Amino acid sequence: MPDPNLSFFGRLSLAMGTFFAILGNRELAAGIKRLRAGVQAAEAPAPAPAAAPVSAPVAEPAPALKEASPVAALQLLGLLQRDARFVDFVEEDIARYADAEIGAAARLVHDGCRAVLREHFTIRPVREEAEGSRVTLADGFDASAVRLTGNVVGSAPFHGAISHRGWKVEEVRLPRLAERHDASVIAPAEVEL
16 A cells, blocks of 8 residues: 655655656556546556566655855854954955064964854864874765865775864854844944044
């Protein structure tokens, strides 16, 4: 008995597979036409022996894409501006400054950015091994957490050296925002009186 709770994508997959099967099999198409016309199976002519059925490739549904909310990104940018003057630093034309002046400013921005990250996030390495360590990635490794670089040929297991341990966020502690807060204002204009 067919599953009455077949999902939308399950029905879509079935419909696509059936569509291609009908295109490739004349007898199946005639049988479905009779079925849709309401002809009973007893009244239908006996099907002629057919060649081996051609199974249509079943396309996997595309992964659903979710819209990223810009509010959290804007909130983080506001925190980086507040504590590290990050936007001021990036938007400044640094061509007119000496390297020593840029280095001094970069040190302040670095310290502020680091403080924001440590206050609002728990960040850990993806891989615990030291950079340069030799590792083996077994079949089924998490490709979203490990990117293969260099001469990538064949299939797992892969053997290589860690060139970057990666980072992952384990916890986010962003402050709560008032309902009417405009997150697009990452730093208000200042007017000195």
